[in-house]
Amino acid sequence: GQQLNQSPQSMFIQEGEDVSMNCTSSSIFNTWLWYKQDPGEGPVLLIALYKAGELTSNGRLTAQFGITRKDSFLNISASIPSDVGIYFCAGQAIDSNYQLIWGAGTKLIIKP
Amino acid sequence: NAGVTQTPKFRILKIGQSMTLQCTQDMNHNYMYWYRQDPGMGLKLIYYSVGAGITDKGEVPNGYNVSRSTTEDFPLRLELAAPSQTSVYFCASREPGTGSGYTFGSGTRLTVV
Numbered sequence: 699g700q701q702l703n704q705s706p707q708s709m710f711i712q713e714g715e716d717v718s719m720n721c722t723s724s725s726i727f728n729t730w731l732w733y734k735q736d737p738g739e740g741p742v743l744l745i746a747l748y749k750a751g752e753l754t755s756n757g758r759l760t761a762q763f764g765i766t767r768k769d770s771f772l773n774i775s776a777s778i779p780s781d782v783g784i785y786f787c788a789g790q791a792i793d794s795n796y797q798l799i800w801g802a803g804t805k806l807i808i809k810p
Numbered sequence: 811n812a813g814v815t816q817t818p819k820f821r822i823l824k825i826g827q828s829m830t831l832q833c834t835q836d837m838n839h840n841y842m843y844w845y846r847q848d849p850g851m852g853l854k855l856i857y858y859s860v861g862a863g864i865t866d867k868g869e870v871p872n873g874y875n876v877s878r879s880t881t882e883d884f885p886l887r888l889e890l891a892a893p894s895q896t897s898v899y900f901c902a903s904r905e906p907g908t909g910s911g912y913t914f915g916s917g918t919r920l921t922v923v
Contacts, residue, residue, distance in 0.1 A: 802851055
């Protein structure tokens with residue numbers, strides 16, 4: 699099945715650093731969603747994007763819907779310990795009957 | 811509100827056994843989904859439902875069955891468990907409409923030995 703290309707696969711960062719991750723697809727999407735998954739829990743929606751070029755923030759998190767409609771980016775500024783977890787992008791293609799396609803996740807680890 | 815509730819949280823099955831994973835939501839969402847998540851991978855859709863009495867296959871339906879007799883409940887059945895079904899299973903629901911975010915349950919970790 700189709701999956702999004704999400705990178706990086708994992709990140710080791712120092713507390714206070716900024717973080718960037720992205721997802722790319724060969725298909726055009728009309729919606730991009732970014733989720734965070736904590737250990738032992740289901741994914742929780744962070745940011746939803748609905749228009750090409752859209753830039754949306756949620757606290758220290760900022761996500762953008764790429765102009766080509768085939769990519770999206772998530773940035774986390776000034777990371778803190780509670781940011782650790784796995785971040786997933788998910789996209790909805792135009793002809794998908796509202797089904798989501800998921801990236802494989804970016805695991806964020808903060809170095810002690 | 812409880813949101814999406816999944817039971818059990820953990821289960822160990824022997825090969826060939828059967829079981830039902832329960833999923834209930836109290837948000838009156840019409841759309842419900844079952845996903846599996848293998849280690850290091852994203853979510854793969856098993857089955858979904860757009861309303862009571864309506865179900866459809868997702869990307870990886872083999873070895874599973876579902877039913878949707880009420881809006882609230884969407885159980886997932888494994889008839890003959892196989893080691894390949896060892897995974898974490900997530901149920902999700904959402905409101906109809908373009909791009910509405912999904913609400914996930916906390917998952918069921920299943921091991922088949």
